[in-house]
Amino acid sequence: MRFLDFNRSAASVRILVEFGRERGLKPAQLLAGSGLKERDLINPNVELNASQELRAVENLIRACPQSGLGLEVGMRYNFASYGFWGLGLLSSATAADALALALRFIPLTFAYCHISSSLDDEWCTVSFDEPELDLAVQRFLVERDVAAAARLIKETFGSRFVLSKFLLKSTSCVDEAMCTAIENEVGVRPQLGARSNSLSFDRRLLSLALPQANPITVAMCEKACEELIERRRVRSDTAERVRQYLAMTPLHAAPDLAQVADWIGISDRTLKRRLQDEGTTFRALTAEVRGGQAKELLADERLSLTDIAERMGFSDLSSFSQAFKRWFGVAPSALRGDARGGDG
Template structure:
């Protein structure tokens, strides 16, 4: 299930309108062609489509002349209160790590257009942001910048002053113009360009930090209401589609067992197994599909050693990974990598 398929609340669209106003733009200019009005956006129960918010973003970029780095400026305004119940659930979590788990579980309630996933590397926690399938490069760049900045702002508000980025990477080329390149700055750190992914990395030790506003009752209430909200805003997807979505969020590290996945999709283990069987699949099959795809993506990075890839995928040693990879593709990962290299 893509973020583009989901409806969303009005807070993000209102934030974009307010930002445009500060730049001297009239709301009517920004909302042109979107089917949106200020009256609709003032209704907290109103839901708009992703296409409507993208039209608003397109208008903003066109009217301002497509300035570089605008997404960073806009993304800095997405504070926890922008996300409503979801945001309050985050700051009410027991630890920063619990808040991150909650955020990853309810990603559909963010205003992101990128596909966000999390994995761990040694002492670092890493969030990756995959661009949506949009034809307009300017809009793609904007949503990557905005989503990455909004995530960094949330992390900083959750972990307080202790939070800082250890690494910031972008897939795009470094701009030739120095003043343009200067726009690519996030929390005071410049990116590494031509990277394998758009990513933010931070010290995992921060995830152990206990949060000052922790409240288990508030978290439980927010979690229950967030489940209902996701169900309402999501297209009528099957159980297998929901499982794939959660596997995409955490493609690396130890795989969640059936009990964990059942909890994530709010079903009993027995019901989850039955529904997947009715859809012609099973949890092991879906897990293999997710892990095998992640393995191919990692093998495409020549800088990664096979032992590092095995570790990222949650295998205790290279031998175990190689045996599983051979079951998936009929050849060892070493042979596959060699055969995939350009002549």
């Protein structure tokens, strides 16, 4: 749950949108259902929650259904993408100091994987445990997080650093040219079908002095990171945590109270009681979140009502219309018609 416990900057979604734009996709298409506008992505004061970025990820995956997509996107990230966190790594005295700072403030990154490091007699290994998300989204995020970390490590530690292993559990076919491009960038070729998602290097390199070390800058960055961690920490009640779960659930997946309770770490009965104490129910929250998602999709004139029904996991347009009427008291066609009339 760690990635949902903190808000994040819009920089990562901006990378997704720029990547999509290069492939002829409109920003609105990639931001659909996220509650974000393109102008939000260049506003330094805008912070978003993880579920908003996940919606953009889902939209990109749907629009670009290619293997290795996460790897290609991950290579777009660099130290500047992470603000003070990235600058702190670059300014650390040694590779070991940079790694310690990175793990200490990992919530300030855009990672969805749980990231940890370990040492044995030969290697220092940074591991990436898969987030519990839809499989296609999970695969993209693992690829992206590992690729972004590989590039960041190479960029931070300098030309003398050698990354020895780039392992992914995924067995999906990845374009040969992409693997070559990654090898040229970080010095090692991705190995698929491995037992872990991880990056490894000779542990002796931890003592490597970094070329841009600056004790004043790193102290300033650590202080800024501490303040950001506190500011971005999500302080939410049970209802808000349920909203977050529903918002990050794929549109086609039916919400399930038992799954939400398990994710929060409480029983079904306790979840129902806490929501009741807060003046709401799981059904009401589902209608709120799913209804909001449906209204955002209705605003996209390129999508027919049948397209929206399918995207939201309904068996047919009739089922979607009935659900929409329960949520808003009108048919989706009527709401879309009213919106057009208002624009006129």
